[in-house]
Amino acid sequence: QQQVKQSPQSLIVQKGGISIINCAYENTAFDYFPWYQQFPGKGPALLIAIRPDVSEKKEGRFTISFNKSAKQFSLHIMDSQPGDSATYFCAASLINYQLIWGAGTKLIIKP
Amino acid sequence: NAGVTQTPKFRILKIGQSMTLQCAQDMNHNYMYWYRQDPGMGLKLIYYSVGAGITDKGEVPNGYNVSRSTTEDFPLRLELAAPSQTSVYFCASSYPLAGGPENEQFFGPGTRLTVL
Numbered sequence: 001q002q003q004v005k006q007s008p009q010s011l012i013v014q015k016g017g018i019s020i021i022n023c024a025y026e027n028t029a030f031d032y033f034p035w036y037q038q039f040p041g042k043g044p045a046l047l048i049a050i051r052p053d054v055s056e057k058k059e060g061r062f063t064i065s066f067n068k069s070a071k072q073f074s075l076h077i078m079d080s081q082p083g084d085s086a087t088y089f090c091a092a093s094l095i096n097y098q099l100i101w102g103a104g105t106k107l108i109i110k111p
Numbered sequence: 112n113a114g115v116t117q118t119p120k121f122r123i124l125k126i127g128q129s130m131t132l133q134c135a136q137d138m139n140h141n142y143m144y145w146y147r148q149d150p151g152m153g154l155k156l157i158y159y160s161v162g163a164g165i166t167d168k169g170e171v172p173n174g175y176n177v178s179r180s181t182t183e184d185f186p187l188r189l190e191l192a193a194p195s196q197t198s199v200y201f202c203a204s205s206y207p208l209a210g211g212p213e214n215e216q217f218f219g220p221g222t223r224l225t226v227l
Contacts, residue, residue, distance in 0.1 A: 006153075009151070031212040032212035032213060032214065034215075041220070041221075042218075042220060042221075043115075043201050043203070043218025043219055043220055043221055044154070044201075044216075044218050045217075045218065046215045046216070049213065049215075051212060051213075089153060089154070093212055093214060095212075097142060097205070097207050097212075097214045098156060098159065098169065099154075099156070099214075099216065101153035101154040101155075102153055103151055103152055103153045104151070104153050
């Protein structure tokens, strides 16, 4: 019930294409769903986040789609660029601000 | 601001040795966290603290100890190191806003630990 399942494990997208990463959860007590981006040798950094009372949030080329009834949320990266190549983590927050993390998706954008 | 700093960057330990991973933040954040990151496993919370003098266990606390005597520092202690503790360790901090679930965590650069 505390798990967040993330797919795919790895993803290769052509430059200019759309990258889509999916996450699913079981615990309806989660109240905040962030996505973090991690470059090699660095710590993760917050990319974008959404609350469960919102179905979509867009920031530039990055969009979170949230389906509360299906307990699923996804990250869409439009016009993917080589600089977007990184590992992406979804997460879900409990009421005490603890984050439960997905396993990560390694994204490679081919020029 | 230096943000979240961690030392050392790399360390090799022998089985049974002990060490302390240092973490400091200069953002006056009340929450601090220790995670371990294993390949293909995401991040697992080891311990966290909601303020000086207050710590609590996360998902994987066995084999570790923490203390929080100041707002700035949150060291992680490994006693009797085991090969299963080979991992990358990240410290993070945050300042959750009252009344909402938003909680951006700021991460340090990590410590790569190998236990042989």
